[in-house]
Amino acid sequence: MSLLTDEQVMLRDSARGWVKANAPVGAFRKMRDGGNPKGFDDATFKAIAGMGWTGVVIPEAHGGSEFGYRSIGVVLEELGRNVVAAPLIGSAVGAASALALGGTKAQKRDWLPKIADGTAIGALAVDEGPRHAPDRIALAATPKGGGYALSGGKTFVMEGMAADMFVVAARTGGKAGDGTGVTLFLMPAGARGLSRKRRELMDSRGYADLTFGDVEVGADAVIGKAGEGKALLDKVLDRTTAAVAAEQMGLAQQAFETTIDYMKTRVQFGQLIGSFQALQHRAAYLFTALQLARPTIDAALQAIDEDAPDVSELVSLAKATANDVVNYATREMIQLHGGIGMTDAHDAGFYIKRARVLEAAFGNSAYHRERYARLIGA
């Protein structure tokens, strides 16, 4: 079913209402101007956690609401509409999915309730260069004293500055490019030998590069099975990527609506600029692109909830489509606002900058089109 359930409609409405009242774009501006290296505001996140949005995909048994991915998508879209900064994707989707799907009982017990109530923040540490390349994992985890020692680095870790723990994809066998030999580890941020350094990106959120200097973990830090983590990682990435697409949809939708509102009020050459036929056409093209994009994102999230066989195809479709539409919508937002959209005082810059960062995160369109092509056999 492609439509929202009543429960999801309620969730959307309450998210929309809360954001409007408590976290409009101005709140993000204030956070940015404050230069907070974590990239979000603690009070805002606390309020979000208080509403239970940090526990939407976490099983009830571990303190979550188990509403599912379509539901977290609904929330993320509303947050995206107002560029609300909170570590939901990295923590409440990324890390939470890894543990819920592959964690041991102890791992789940120790971390999921804290992620669900926002008292802990998790993050996914996957990529090791400037492009999303989960097939190229090289970070070495060598056996040591019944456990492992990790040496190497991770880059551009989303919410990496705020994270209390990381889900780290490392290599216990084989070499970069191999399908086997990947293992996921649960690693507290305070582990000895692990250091992080901020990566300042244009969206003013909190990214970190991690350096692992012979970081030792026990065998109980393995999530899933050692050496067979690739399939689990793919599932986790599919879920996280779909969540990103949902936020992108919110950004794109709001970029469009803000622009249309502007065109309806702005006068040039004695006419409303919205009355110029050529601009109407531009708006109509963008509208069409949005209408074509939305069902792909909904379908991907729904497929995850239904554990459908074509989740990966749908996620790549959704992410490529969301990338393109948010890129398009935010460029049009800048262009159609004229000079004002170019100023830092206007919100348009926030949308295009967040859009660009999310576009690269977890695979740009080229990555997902290529992945889709291979999945369908093209």
Added chain:
Amino acid sequence: MSLLTDEQVMLRDSARGWVKANAPVGAFRKMRDGGNPKGFDDATFKAIAGMGWTGVVIPEAHGGSEFGYRSIGVVLEELGRNVVAAPLIGSAVGAASALALGGTKAQKRDWLPKIADGTAIGALAVDEGPRHAPDRIALAATPKGGGYALSGGKTFVMEGMAADMFVVAARTGGKAGDGTGVTLFLMPAGARGLSRKRRELMDSRGYADLTFGDVEVGADAVIGKAGEGKALLDKVLDRTTAAVAAEQMGLAQQAFETTIDYMKTRVQFGQLIGSFQALQHRAAYLFTALQLARPTIDAALQAIDEDAPDVSELVSLAKATANDVVNYATREMIQLHGGIGMTDAHDAGFYIKRARVLEAAFGNSAYHRERYARLIGA
């Protein structure tokens, strides 16, 4: 120099004047309705030859005017504007270039004067499947009695129905895909064992599939050096391809002008349709595409005349650009004419059909973009 010489301007003006007076689109329609399998009208071609256009790239020593490729481009563009059917590309450019660049004295003496005065028609037989693939030549030429015997087939040979002789690319060594082992042969259409069958394509011109059943030729039939024909073939194809691009430019330019004229006179909803802003924008986009395309074609032809080192790059640029612009211009011609452009009674159909055939001939855009990419190292 990117501009035409005075001589070329005169050539263009005289071609334009002749076409207008003697070979408007109606002449092509008449030829088509007559179902002529050769795909052109003898009297029209005789007149064209009489003006010397068949000898433009042929050396003076062999009965041509040696004006060069930029000049034949000027003529082909004017013919393209009115969809004039004549075997210039296959014969006066393709076969003539092969002989002029690589022919023996005897080959030149026997054929070039006749091609130059239009009493003989030549054709290039290169491809063996439905895509341009000069790297995949397989037609076997095996040594036999001091000469060769050819067995295999060629497809979609342009002007193949009217040709008196063929320049045939065959393989005297190696296998399809190899760079060496290709040899060009000069073969009279009446050679024993050679048969042809018409390929009816949408543009109503004369294409043929050739079947070689152990066709014997002497060693003196080799054009250039046996086994080393690839470089010569590439040069011949560059010249022929650039000539196609020139005709495409004429088609595209006229498709645009006819459409603009229509928009200026056609009234809908009480307004000239040319006054609708959205349609003006469509016309402006097409205009821009045409302005960007023209210099690429001129540059390719000019580079051939100057024997510049980047001929192949420029030819691929020109053909890909011409393919795309004529595709675009003829689709817009159909669309912007509304219903009338869909009728066979209107000329728009001739333009789009000729455009589609030329688009595939000697490499579609994908082929030339890939070739360009490899030439520049992308």
Added chain:
Amino acid sequence: MDSLTEVDDTRRLAAFRDEALAWIEANFPESLKTKLEEYFQNMPRYPDGPDWALWKQRVRDKGWGTPGWPKEFGGGGLSTPEARIVLQAFTDCGAFNPMTGMGTSMLGPTLLEHGNAEQKKQHLTRVSRGEVRWCQGYSEPGAGSDLAGLQTKAEDKGDHYLVNGQKIWTSGSRFADWCFCLVRTDPRSKHDGISFLLIDMKTPGVEVRPIRTISGESPFSEVFFTDVKVPKENLVGKLNKGWTIAKRLLQFERNATNTNRRQLAGDTRPLNEIARAYVGVDDQGRIADPDLRQRIVRHMMEFRSLRLMQQRMLDETKAGQGPSEFTSVAKNARARIQQEREELLIEIFGQQGLGWGAAGDQFKQTEIDTTRAFFSNKAMTIFSGTT
């Protein structure tokens, strides 16, 4: 509607859908299952043959060719959701509705709303039984989609109207028995002077001249009316108020184009499959032409988006939600994506996609069909008014 009623309704409709599917499965002749192409290619004519006739008769007796029409006019007497289920079920079973055409999709709904008792009685049953073919006389030369400039005039001659003028782009008129026409009955006003008239195509003075299109086919005609006498009882609705009916009918037409038009002709396999066959694959199993491959993938992804969007529209309809914002963009997006598919298909075929004339050992039937469809579908965006 409270939620219990809603659940009830949903259950009832689901049961009805099963019933419809079962009936079609049981009644659609086995021999026709591989012959859908023949049906769609022949439209608006109906193929000859015993199984063809049998299927038509079964659907006729069931009233399911026009499932939402009242039973008294040969319809199925079903509710709107039920009727939609039946029509969808034809497709879902790989069958088809043998009673298609403008009579069922456009004239029928119009007469049900605006026709008088006599007109309904005379025309509807014959349409629902598939006994008569209708065509539409709207467009005129020079007027395009702008009906205000309509010039075909009908003069009041006491007991009849005298019609003179010319219509164009009338599809199926070569085979039509009747034509519903817009005619000018008052030259002084624009929209108010137009009336809606039913004209028997066998009336003296009606002449049909097929228009050959760039695809080489003649799906449209020009229709000339020269001193054609039309009985006054053939006026539908009020004199000079045909514009209102015309607008309503255009809505039916839009719906009809959405559901009935068959847009895939020629090679209907997924593009990647066709490309692998025609272009080959590289050593990694990818379509060998990298530039073409990227465009195929982009297209296939967009095509899937479109299908997901259409599914959403369907789900909305089922959920009783009114036509959403999707509806307004679906048609144009579909036309564009469909044309892109055809462009890609022609490119995949290479020169095999440029053939003309009949299929044979040089060109396959699917290739020739694709090429023709390529040209005839160029008309889609034109005639759906997208310029």
Added chain:
Amino acid sequence: MDSLTEVDDTRRLAAFRDEALAWIEANFPESLKTKLEEYFQNMPRYPDGPDWALWKQRVRDKGWGTPGWPKEFGGGGLSTPEARIVLQAFTDCGAFNPMTGMGTSMLGPTLLEHGNAEQKKQHLTRVSRGEVRWCQGYSEPGAGSDLAGLQTKAEDKGDHYLVNGQKIWTSGSRFADWCFCLVRTDPRSKHDGISFLLIDMKTPGVEVRPIRTISGESPFSEVFFTDVKVPKENLVGKLNKGWTIAKRLLQFERNATNTNRRQLAGDTRPLNEIARAYVGVDDQGRIADPDLRQRIVRHMMEFRSLRLMQQRMLDETKAGQGPSEFTSVAKNARARIQQEREELLIEIFGQQGLGWGAAGDQFKQTEIDTTRAFFSNKAMTIFSGTT
């Protein structure tokens, strides 16, 4: 012109070009050859340092900063074709004209045409010597590119005009000494009530507030005029006829944007080269990301078309042919293609193209520069009026 004269002219210009190149080669300081970036990044300010000063002084003495202006105003006194050759020669030698800015490109030509003797004397020499920086006061909040709505007013107070109002998007105004301004001197008519006024930025009541853009830089400012007294002799042309001058000046601006604006910042290597470095190559030596590769190739081909088109325009100009149809499309095409280049560049860099703040061990200078240029060039199509 008969053909012999033409040949003569061509020869003479070719010789002059050699002369110009030789002079620049001989006089452009060796040390600046690798520092062009510094110059373009600092504009409209001029870098400090002995070699920088030396180059400026040499060009000043030669009059080649404004090669086409009369010698009496510090110009080179050259003909239009000669002046164009000099300006092109700067680029061809890998040098630059140290006397750029709105003073040379816009105000100068305007004063030469419309200024009185006193104004020319007072302003032109200082501009040609690079001693004064000018900015432009056209746009106002709410008016966009629509000058008819201009509101900044200048009231006649006998010996001076009293100026009140606000300008926006004035580039370089933070560093400008003077501003040429459009002001409303007659509120009753639209275009006819506008005058062209020269305002000293040091006059009391002039306030400049930088506008920060999304690139994080402040290339533009708002300029506020509060009871600013401007001497009456600073009026250029006739009262209320400033519109004519403004239109003419906009033509100069267009030319200036075409020739002076530096559009490549950050990584200026060919895209394929950059992509090979950042993305790697596959076993056939192709850029490893096949989807990105196709788009890079398409872009590079279009970029080459653009360059060929620009060459054509240049050849036409050299041949004395008037501006052709190319001119009208060149600017928009260039802006679009340039933006595509930046989009691709950001994509090639991956997350390295998303950095903010200062360059260092995480982000290279070329990466940060590219990202900033990406955002500031988004303004190009806006401020050249393409919406």
